[in-house]
Structures are given as structure tokens and as C-alpha cells.
Amino acid sequence: MPTYFVHAFRWHRQGIMIHIVTNQLDSASPGWISSPRSSKAILDSFSRIYPFFPSADHSRTPTSDVAASQRSPIQLIEEYDPDNLEVTSSPYAYVCDYVKRVDLSLDVSKEVTNFVSDQSCLGELRDQLQKEASIGWYVVVCGDEERGWPGMDEEDEEEEDDDDEEEDEEDEDEEDEEVEDEKGVDEEVVGKEYDEQPERQGEEEATVGDAIGTEGASAQERRSRS
Numbered sequence: 001m002p003t004y005f006v007h008a009f010r011w012h013r014q015g016i017m018i019h020i021v022t023n024q025l026d027s028a029s030p031g032w033i034s035s036p037r038s039s040k041a042i043l044d045s046f047s048r049i050y051p052f053f054p055s056a057d058h059s060r061t062p063t064s065d066v067a068a069s070q071r072s073p074i075q076l077i078e079e080y081d082p083d084n085l086e087v088t089s090s091p092y093a094y095v096c097d098y099v100k101r102v103d104l105s106l107d108v109s110k111e112v113t114n115f116v117s118d119q120s121c122l123g124e125l126r127d128q129l130q131k132e133a134s135i136g137w138y139v140v141v142c143g144d145e146e147r148g149w150p151g152m153d154e155e156d157e158e159e160e161d162d163d164d165e166e167e168d169e170e171d172e173d174e175e176d177e178e179v180e181d182e183k184g185v186d187e188e189v190v191g192k193e194y195d196e197q198p199e200r201q202g203e204e205e206a207t208v209g210d211a212i213g214t215e216g217a218s219a220q221e222r223r224s225r226s
Helices: 013-022 036-049 108-114 122-129 153-225
Strands: 003-012 075-076 092-102 136-141
Touching: 003 075, 003 108, 003 122, 013 036, 036 075, 036 153, 092 122, 092 136
Parallel strands: none
Antiparallel strands: 003 092, 003 136, 075 092
């Protein structure tokens, strides 16, 4: 499970819910604030509400291994044990100004010694969000960073199958329409030829009649001469 060494305070879930509702953060989930959308919405609200909170600095290299694209000096971390089916989220989340992922081991004394918090706004933010909380070092385990659910992959496959079936049906409908169009064109041509046939027959009959009339007139003229 992903494990993090953080310098933070604990923000209780009730306070998180109050902040999200009060500031109308529709894209933030109070039960899981470390997701990209929730984290961005909450951190952006800090920038709007609190003058001391710095805006995101895109030229700054993040001090955290979590969400490397996140450029805020403050990061939000959740703890979660996926084997504990009795809870969906812990009673609190962590508001951090330093996050270090622990893969195998970590020199704690070195991390603490090298950490500088003189320019951190964490204390002021704590006073606004959870005044009674203490700021300190914590080891946080989060076994479900992507916040998936059992059967999600199967549902994705079913959705892909449904999409493929819809595409096949659309292709069949297009082919049927093309066949109908070609059939309509053929019927139109046949109908036109059928309509023109009596005209051609009438012209042919008129031509034959003229020829017969001319031949009859010539024969009568020869008889009169004789």
C-alpha cells in the first residue's frame, strides 16, 4: 500500500463537509478530498478565501510525490484501509505542507532536519480550518488512491462492448440506408424508362404510319399515270 511521511494537521470530516457546503464546491467530495478534482476545488477555494494562502506556482517544483502536477504548497492526503469494509473514509484527512512517499524505507531524522517550514502557511491555515489540531509528523497509509470499486474493470469492458454493439448497429443502419437509396435510384430510372416507352412507341407508330401513307400516295400516283 502507498505510504507517505507527511508534515500536516488532521482536518476532521465534519469540518471538511462544512467548508465544501459553505463555499459551494460542487466538484469536491467530502468523503475523499485527495482526488484530483476535489483537491483542486478545495485548494482553489483556499486561495480565494484566505489572503495568506499563495496561488499555485507553476514554476515551482512540488515537494511531494503525490500528484506531481499539483503546484500548490499545500496538499491533501487521505488514509484508507481497503480491507476494513466497515468504513468508507477515515474521520479526518491530512492537510500537508510536506509529503514524501515511502517505498521501502526512509531516513526520518534526515527528512525532518532538511525540512524548512518558515515560509509555510500551514499554521495560519490550521487556525482557520481546525484550530485545536496539532501540527506534526505523520505516517499515512492510503490503500486506495484511485478510489475504485470491485468489478470496475468488468463494467468498463461491458461499456466498451456496448459501445462496439452501438457502432455495429450504426454501421448496419448506414448500409441499409445506402441500399435503400440505391434501390430508390434504380426504381426511379426504371419508372422513367417505363414512362418514356409509350412515347417512343408512339413516335415509332407515327413514323410507320407516315411511311405507309407516303408509299400509298406513291402507288396511287403511279396508277393514275398509267
